[in-house]
Amino acid sequence: MKKLDGDSPINNKKFLAYVVSELTTKIAMFYMLYHLGSKLDWEELTLLISMLVTSASLTIGYVLGIASLEKYLSSAVQIFDKEDQKLKKEIQELKTKIEDK
Numbered sequence: 001m002k003k004l005d006g007d008s009p010i011n012n013k014k015f016l017a018y019v020v021s022e023l024t025t026k027i028a029m030f031y032m033l034y035h036l037g038s039k040l041d042w043e044e045l046t047l048l049i050s051m052l053v054t055s056a057s058l059t060i061g062y063v064l065g066i067a068s069l070e071k072y073l074s075s076a077v078q079i080f081d082k083e084d085q086k087l088k089k090e091i092q093e094l095k096t097k098i099e100d101k
Contacts (some may be wrong), residue, residue, distance in 0.1 A: 018062045025055040 030052055036044055 001073055014062070014065075018058065022055060025051050029055075 007097070029048060032044060032048060
């Protein structure tokens with residue numbers, strides 16, 4: 001399948017939201033681990049685990065969403081190509097009928 005309109009991922013709002021989310025989560029986790037060191041209370045540990053689960057869920061959701069969108073677009077293109085081929089064939093048949101008369 002050819003690339004549609006030459007758009008790069010940076011022009012995609014969903015991609016930018018995903019990148020911002022990932023970066024802020026990773027920065028917050030790094031800050032907490034660096035700042036707190038080995039003296040984590042159960043609240044901080046719970047926060048870190050929830051940040052990790054949220055980050056993983058966003059990553060999985062984004063990847064699955066993009067994969068399903070690409071599959072949908074690919075199938076739509078194939079359907080329209082088949083329709084286009086049928087129409088071209090019908091037009092050719094009509095032209096030959098008109099030329100025969």
